[in-house]
Amino acid sequence: MTENSFPMPDFSVADPSATSGIVMQSVCKTFQNKKILDELDFVINRGETVVIVGRSGEGKSVLLKHIVKLLTPDSGKVWIDGQEMTAMGHGDLYELRKRFGMLFQGAALFDSMTICENVGLGLLEHFNMTDAEINDRACECLAMVGLSGVENKLPSELSGGMKKRAGLARAIAMKPEYILYDEPTTGLDPITADAINDLILKLQDELNVTSIVVTHDMESAFKIGDRIAMLSGGKIIHSEKISTIRETSHPAVRQFINGSASGPLSVF
Numbered sequence: 001m002t003e004n005s006f007p008m009p010d011f012s013v014a015d016p017s018a019t020s021g022i023v024m025q026s027v028c029k030t031f032q033n034k035k036i037l038d039e040l041d042f043v044i045n046r047g048e049t050v051v052i053v054g055r056s057g058e059g060k061s062v063l064l065k066h067i068v069k070l071l072t073p074d075s076g077k078v079w080i081d082g083q084e085m086t087a088m089g090h091g092d093l094y095e096l097r098k099r100f101g102m103l104f105q106g107a108a109l110f111d112s113m114t115i116c117e118n119v120g121l122g123l124l125e126h127f128n129m130t131d132a133e134i135n136d137r138a139c140e141c142l143a144m145v146g147l148s149g150v151e152n153k154l155p156s157e158l159s160g161g162m163k164k165r166a167g168l169a170r171a172i173a174m175k176p177e178y179i180l181y182d183e184p185t186t187g188l189d190p191i192t193a194d195a196i197n198d199l200i201l202k203l204q205d206e207l208n209v210t211s212i213v214v215t216h217d218m219e220s221a222f223k224i225g226d227r228i229a230m231l232s233g234g235k236i237i238h239s240e241k242i243s244t245i246r247e248t249s250h251p252a253v254r255q256f257i258n259g260s261a262s263g264p265l266s267v268f
C-alpha cells in the first residue's frame with residue numbers, strides 16, 4: 001500500500017464553536033507558488049501532548065504558527081476552544097494569545113536584554129504588574145527550569161541548552177493553557193536533549209497544559225508525546241497514539257520512524 005492509498009485520518013468536527021481544544025479546518029497556505037498547507041484538517045484535544053513530525057520543508061513550523069496566527073491562512077479556519085481565531089480582530093487576538101506560550105527553535109531571546117528581562121517581557125507588555133512582581137515571577141519560572149542564578153546574565157553568556165530552558169521559562173511565565181514547541185531539542189547534544197525532554201514532561205505534569213511539539217527527534221517524540229501526527233504533502237496523513245504507532249502499518253510513517261531511505265517518501 002502506498003502513502004497516497006492509505007486511508008486519511010478523519011478530523012471532522014460537527015460544531016467547532018462548541019469544541020474544546022484546537023480545530024484546524026481546510027487550512028491552506030502558499031509561499032512563492034509552493035503550496036505548504038493543502039486543505040489541512042487537524043484536531044488537538046485539551047490536555048494531550050501531540051507531536052507533529054515530517055520531513056524538512058513540509059510545513060511543520062508553518063502549521064504551528066497558524067495556531068497562534070503568527071501566520072494567517074490563505075483559506076480555511078482555526079478554532080481555539082470554540083473561538084474562530086482566523087476571524088478575530090487585533091484586540092480579541094491579543095487576549096487569546098495570552099493563553100499560549102511558545103518555545104521557538106532558536107529560543108529567540110533578545111540579545112540586549114538580561115535573562116530575567118527576557119522571561120518577564122510578556123508580563124511587562126500584557127499585565128499591570130510592578131517591576132518587583134515581574135521579577136519575582138521571572139525568577140520563579142527560571143527556578144522551575146533549573147536556571148536559578150542566571151537572571152542578570154545576557155543570552156550570549158548561556159549555552160545552547162540553557163538558552164532553550166530560558167526560552168521555556170519565558171513560555172510559561174504567563175501561565176499558559178497551551179505550549180507550542182518548535183524543535184525543542186534541535187542542536188543539542190543527546191544528554192542535554194534528554195534533559196529538555198524531562199523538563200517538558202515535568203512542566204506538563206505540574207502545569208496541566210496542552211502541548212504541541214514539532215520535532216525531527218523520534219526519541220524525544222516517543223518520550224514526551226501522547227500522540228504522533230505526520231505532516232506530508234500539506235496534510236496530516238496519519239495520527240496515532242504513541243502506544244501503537246511503533247507497529248504502524250502506514251508505509252510513510254513507518255519509513256520516517258525507522259529513518260529509512262527506502263519507502264514512499266522520496267529521498268530528494
